[in-house]
Amino acid sequence: MTAPMRSYLRAFAIRIAAGIPVVLLVTFLATALSDLMPGSAAQAILGEFATPEQIAQLNAAYGYDLPAWQRYLRWLGGAVQGDFGVTLYSQQPVAEVLLARAAVTFEIALAAMLLSLAIAIPLALAMAARAGSRIDGAFRIAASAMLAVPTFVSVVVLSLLFSITLRWLPATGWVPLFEDPLENLRHIALPVLCLSVHQVAYFFRVARNEFLATLQQDFIASARAKGFSTPYILWRHALMPSLPQILTVMGLSLTYLLGGSFIVESFFAVPGIGWTVLAAVQDHDLAMVQAILCLTVAIFVIVFACVDLGYALIDPRLEVR
Numbered sequence: 001m002t003a004p005m006r007s008y009l010r011a012f013a014i015r016i017a018a019g020i021p022v023v024l025l026v027t028f029l030a031t032a033l034s035d036l037m038p039g040s041a042a043q044a045i046l047g048e049f050a051t052p053e054q055i056a057q058l059n060a061a062y063g064y065d066l067p068a069w070q071r072y073l074r075w076l077g078g079a080v081q082g083d084f085g086v087t088l089y090s091q092q093p094v095a096e097v098l099l100a101r102a103a104v105t106f107e108i109a110l111a112a113m114l115l116s117l118a119i120a121i122p123l124a125l126a127m128a129a130r131a132g133s134r135i136d137g138a139f140r141i142a143a144s145a146m147l148a149v150p151t152f153v154s155v156v157v158l159s160l161l162f163s164i165t166l167r168w169l170p171a172t173g174w175v176p177l178f179e180d181p182l183e184n185l186r187h188i189a190l191p192v193l194c195l196s197v198h199q200v201a202y203f204f205r206v207a208r209n210e211f212l213a214t215l216q217q218d219f220i221a222s223a224r225a226k227g228f229s230t231p232y233i234l235w236r237h238a239l240m241p242s243l244p245q246i247l248t249v250m251g252l253s254l255t256y257l258l259g260g261s262f263i264v265e266s267f268f269a270v271p272g273i274g275w276t277v278l279a280a281v282q283d284h285d286l287a288m289v290q291a292i293l294c295l296t297v298a299i300f301v302i303v304f305a306c307v308d309l310g311y312a313l314i315d316p317r318l319e320v321r
Contacts, residue, residue: 019301120203
């Protein structure tokens with residue numbers, strides 16, 4: 001293993017270790033705050049006509065009668081071994097259910113981010129080259145309008161357009177990618193479009209401003225003096241110096257898309273993490289809630305660690321620490 005590779009791995013491990021206390025704090029708070037939720041898991045399972053004896057027996061079976069810190073230590077002991085418990089109703093392993101649901105959410109989030117980048121980056125380059133023109137002003141106004149549209153509004157509007165009026169896309173449901181790729185594409189289209197509305201505008205505004213600042217640098221004037229074409233200057237000389245800022249935006253975008261999946265998955269009945277956590281909170285399924293929070297925080301820590309190290313990969317002048 002080369003010395004640079006060892007430096008990257010060491011820096012990555014340090015950043016992951018720094019995020020472990022955050023994971024512990026969030027999952028512990030989930031255990032502690034569960035005592036403040038109205039009702040109880042035992043009541044939700046047994047129904048409103050359950051006797052106090054039945055409720056006490058079920059609480060003892062699941063450990064809900066223990067103090068929060070004891071329940072948390074019991075959960076943590078299993079979690080470090082990969083055992084996150086079982087779901088409250090179906091009694092399936094939480095890790096197995098969560099893995100399947102996370103794959104759905106990641107597919108939607110990554111597809112939305114890639115679509116947003118594919119639209120926004122070329123458009124931002126083109127408008128940066130035409131800064132101050134009427135078409136540039138029109139796109140900036142459109143981007144501001146798109147940023148002002150909440151996700152739930154885009155969900156309703158796009159559903160009315162593509163599902164009810166045009167009947168091009170299904171309004172609800174989900175088909176796994178490896179079961180039927182074409183049907184998966186049809187079912188993923190609306191959720192991805194709804195999440196991309198805000199992201200296209202966000203990427204466009206950030207990238208355009210970054211490209212505009214880069215185009216004012218002296219090395220761009222030198223490239224023009226050498227006779228390089230405008231497309232070559234934009235893609236070779238304007239895009240590369242702007243990649244660190246775009247990488248930061250991509251990291252923030254992924255966290256936004258994972259959070260935005262709650263609304264989209266609930267509306268389109270998509271069995272992802274967002275839909276699952278809403279059902280888990282409603283059903284007092286603490287094991288599932290803790291596992292989802294643990295996974296979510298871990299993802300954020302990993303994403304921002306990768307973004308931080310990505311700066312050094314893009315610009316070798318930066319030192320890895």
